[in-house]
Amino acid sequence: MELLWTLPLQNSEDSNLYGAHCAPRLASHLMRIVTVRRITQVFFLLLFIWFCVVTTIGVAWWQLRGWPVNWLLQLDPLVAVATMLSTQSLYWGLLWALVTVVLTIILGRFFCSWVCPFGTIHHFIGYLARRGKSVSARIALNKFHPAQHIKYYLLIFLLTAAAGSLLSNLLRVVPEKPVLFSAVVIFSLLGLAMLSLLRVIPDPKKALVTLLFLIGLWLGLGLLVPAAGLVAASLQTGLLDPIPLVHRSINLTLLPLAERISTSQRYYFGSWFIGAVFLTALLLNLRVPRFYCRFLCPLGALFGVLGAFSLWRIGAAESSTECSQCHLCDTDCEGACQPAENIRISECILCMNCMDSCPHNLVGYRTTTSEAGEIALPDLSRRVFLTSLVSGTVAIPIVRLEGLVGPNWQPSVIRPPGALAEPEFLGRCLKCGQCMRICPTNIIHPASLDSGLEGLWSPVLNFRIGTSGCQLNCIACSHICPTAAIRPISLDEKLGKGQFAQAGPIRMGTAFVDRGRCLPWAMDRPCIVCEENCPVSPKAIFTREYFSTVRGGAYRVLNIAGETLELGGPDLPQGQLATGDYYVMTTHGEKKHRWRIAQNTSTSVTVAASESLHAAPELESYISIQVKLQRPYVDPKLCIGCGICEHECPVSGKRAIRVTAENETRSPERSLLVRRS
Template sequence: MRFRRPRSWMQWARRVSQVLFLALFLALALRVRLNENGAPVVDADLFFKLDPLVSLSTALAARTLAVIALPAVIVLVATLLFGRFFCGWICPLGAVHAAASWFRAKRSAGTPVERRTPWHRVKYVVLVALLVMALFGAHWTGVFDPIPLLFRSTATFVLPAAQYAVEDSSTAVYKADPHVGPAHLKLVTEPVYKFARNVLFRVDRQTFAGVAFIAGLFVLIVALNLVRPRFWCRYVCPLGGLLGFASLRPALRLKNDEKRCTGCGQCVKACPAAAQPDRPGEWLPTECFECWNCVASCRRGALAFKVENPVAPAAAGKVDFSRRAAMGASAAGVAVMLGFRQNPLAQEKVFEANLVRPPGALAEREFLQRCVQCGACMRACPTNALQPCALESGIEGLWTPRIIAKAGYCEYNCNICGQVCPTGAIQPLPLDKKKEIKIGLATFDKNRCLPYAYGRECLVCEEHCPTPQKSIYFVEREVILRDGQKLTLKQPQVDPDKCTGCGICEWCCVFRDTAAVRVTSANETRNSNNQPILPGGGGGSPY
């Protein structure tokens, strides 16, 4: 026979909370692009401030308490009292996983009951390894921390893909213009297109190099919900691990009334965390997401969350993380950190020409200690210049931002990347200070540049050069063409004292494959060892 499905207001409140926080997250990710004349984008970094792991690992790696955000402290303290409510109620990636878990086929009666497994330990190992790495200044938390992970995936993959879909389909309709009499389909699609483009996505479509790997990780962890509900949250998530450690003795505890419990196992099936709600004294507060599914699933009302004295020993299961596992995780963290450093780039023996960092980026080591690879700067960049690194800064700098000038250039009159960076890896500089920063240096390829190599006028780069006194200037020189004809052409040159390395010359160069003028990281303000140019011009001294 079929029982009436039990209800729980708390379960519904939790679902509403998840939807609202996910919507807020997406709204903020969309807003990061809105540039009110360089003014800071208010509260777009809210979720980074709420994330205790971002605060903790950045503080360790950058060796400063200044990066610790108050909301993160509040979340951590609240977790001591209420357990991993963040995972169940706030985390937007948790919401994505919860939604994806619905796609799992309903478990048949024969499915084994889920218990804690040794795999639950993985997230603690990941957490400890990442924190030990951070302690030694190798900051890789952002690769796995759910907030940077989801922000990066949203900024570089989800939103650009959504915009592409809207724009390309409506442009196809616009061009083909299907209609029946006066009823044109584009009368419907054009307003949608203009709203999406001008209001929602804030104009030009972005696209990111190497996004397949970012999207691949995201799709993979979402797909893993088909293996186990909230696979990522229960086994892998380092933030879940941190919050798990904080929930050893919460005040809010699940109570199982043994007099009412019939051992039917419905609560176990409903639990996405394998937190063992069915067993009195074996409920796992370190694993529980406080989702209220078990309470809602119990037809006899045997389960309830109750507030208890948090100092009292929990009549509950302990965290499954032995001293041996902690040592192993620490050793792994040290090994990975050392591995990262066995690279000429990491030891400043060489500088990567293609590693042009955004203006205001700290010196490379300090930059890497702060950057959480969230992609906020990439989303904010109005020209799509900021792109995720592959290995330009070693594996340590995976998905950190760099400028690919062929994709976009650094807008002279813009400082938004520093304004939206949640950790200060890119400093929030006022515009006049930003304009003084050199991020690289332009170099002409005279074997390719038209007035040098092909006997033609061009000068598009000089025209675009944004510094008021033109860092690219031209010299008129006579060239001889194949028939002996002499032609005076304007040949562009770079003034290294003035060039900021913005890359607009490379971006606008008529060559779309390899530009005839290219910007490399040479002369960047942030790394004093990468400055070949003596400031103030050549001496021309007779001695």
């Protein structure tokens, strides 16, 4: 690798080493730097796709075998930074982001055009789109555009939204710790006075006004804004962060189309929207190369800031006076960072195309700043910066006024087992779709707006789609979650065994029988498929026996011969009372007798031989034809909300037994039952 770097540097310091005449000979032996970049890009793209493919449980060679399938998500520093803001902690795997951060500080924004799989896809489509275009047209396409600052504002917006809990803590100081608040105010005023006296601050009057304004704002908001849940951390970076975005898109829209690489056809409710966003992002490359990267990508913005003062950077060499201003370096510039002029370091994604295309070998990757001058940081407008900051601060509280995290929580939002309580969950969930891909039963789906705008694409369970309910012995989703929004649980904890016996199993919700749709409840038909499939022991679904007189079921006894009764009344359905579920009932005063029907014609029934007619009905008396039903009931104490009953219910449209989130373990306030210690 060391050698590979030397070629582009031949016109800088290293040129002395090799001498100008050596350069062409070297070039034939060494790989061009852009070739190295392309190989790296293809490698990471294939690695990423491989990780997506293997995120499946099974025994085939291409299924999960301890591959670090979250590795790219963990390398993504926006995930790490945003969750650090929202949770004030760094979940173990996200420590990988430190590697990226350190490398970015040393090398610059390398991730975008060397690692990022989304970037690679854009890069390739952009390349295809500009093929055949004239050099001048391509130069025009790669001109810097002020709209490239949008991504920084988006980053600020998203990070401020993630920092909601920090803000909440700050506001709470005012009413809850007035002494601390007063101390901070006094010390900051004293500090200001001191600094003014020492003449460190040029304009003490202006500084004092600003300080008093900030204190007033803090005091006012602290007293006015209630602490309850509205001002809270909400992780929304995943909407635009390229790594979660591309994971989500591949997992939920592309891989399900390739049915052969899954054991059964996977469906994802609402995946069209994810696909539309993905496709739009890709198609925008036809307009401007790397449109997404240049204008929208918040991760790119973060790298832009981190890499602004990187040790190595692209720039024109000492001999830049030789630059003929041909702008050929702009021809394939991926970042639109104007390498020929004041290079914008924060926009440069180190595609190295400029070094390749400069006919005079003037552009290099070196430790010194560009001779042609450079702009390290993006020149953001203070006004827009503040607007983003304020918008990010107020967006989440306004969204939460819907009450979906509070009293208006939606019972249809059933989270996977191990999911944190909703406020904490929303502070961690990346919407990356890894849990949706790994779920062996395909019951985890991207939420629409059920859990609010903030919960878009977060995981919810759907028991109609998929191959079963939540499998009792499966904890895959909780172990794949890269941010512990679904925290890693053990099987013992899920099933309430061992040390968790006291706490009981993890409940995702509770099943409710819809008596208006249930066959035994509403339609006089035996069924109890739900009871049969309830996987817990003892079963959470139990039945009560009920004899229901069938429609028009009163008949007059015309004749009795052995076990056969001839009946007067409407025609009986030929043979259909012989299923073992139908009975003849007689009433003798208060006493009821029932005989199981073994056979029937349209005018007679024969009861089973073993059921002697000892209290035989009298001639001309009336009997009833009854069906024995086992009607299902749910014991909320035992139901874990796994949804297997809902999945199996033969009422295949709107199921007659359905799980909703009541009584879920993660929200004690939604408990159905009185809790006794």
